[in-house]
Amino acid sequence: MSQGNEKGVPNWILFLFMGTIVLGGLYAIFMHGFLGYNQDNAYRPGYIEPADAGCTFADIPANTAAARANGEATYKNVCAACHGQNMEGQIGPSLADAEWWHTPSPAPVQDVACIVVKGVNPPKTKGNAGPMPARGNGALSDREIFEVLYFVGSKNNSLVTNQ
Template sequence: MSNTNKKNQLPGWSIFPAVLVLIFGILIGIYYTIFSDETIATDYKEKADLLKIEAKFDMVIPQRTPDAITNGEKLYSQVCAACHGQDMKGGVGPNLIDNEWRNPPAKETHLFKLVWNGIPTGNPPMPAKGGRMDLTSEQIWQILYYLSSKNKNIEKDAVPNQ
């Protein structure tokens, strides 16, 4: 009688570790679903909020003066010409002096976003803010004033805030 009982209990005990592993797995699953996703989501949202604040206070849109355009020309030579050509006729990056745009519309406010954020899908990728130069918003607007002084197809829609 007791022999039969032992035989019946053996499968029950041998399944114990498997049940433990299962419970552990479920707990980890619950932990990642409830806590981690939320943490990542909150973290991401906080960063997005920070970026918006930064952009709001950081943004300098200078006056369209001859000095700003001259400075833009210098910066263009230093930062952009390597890819877009000194004459803006293109190189590894597209021509910026014609009226063909891979990323329309051709207006300063839109081009600002492209240069500020970069174009990671480009071949080669266009670095954000001119890459290592880490251009300020003021410098990027100056470059765009220079571009739109050369390329009349670019709509001059920047609204200076200085």
């Protein structure tokens, strides 16, 4: 009767079955990306907007050579374990590239300072990176945070530190 196969499953059922698998696969790739590589798109709406960051800084130090030197020392002590000796990224993301997860790029230094003050906790953490501890767990003053960021900015043009 049917010409599908020996067990008599009609061709249109096989066609429907295969079609469902193919469409399901295409849907999964479209929504989640191939191997999940476009998670950014799903995440991006949750990033900390400058408007809702809500940090005010009374004491913003000047971006001097001395400030950057202090910042380099603090970076090595507090941040390097998670962001890499050369800011290349470890547990935390690279701070040396132009990709900013939690602020537009190029990144205004005050926005980035606010990220460091508050840290990043779920649900705003990205992927499996894990939380960013407030003040890097280093109990840093606002001044020390700006100094670190002046140092980072001296290696990364996408962090706008001139004021």
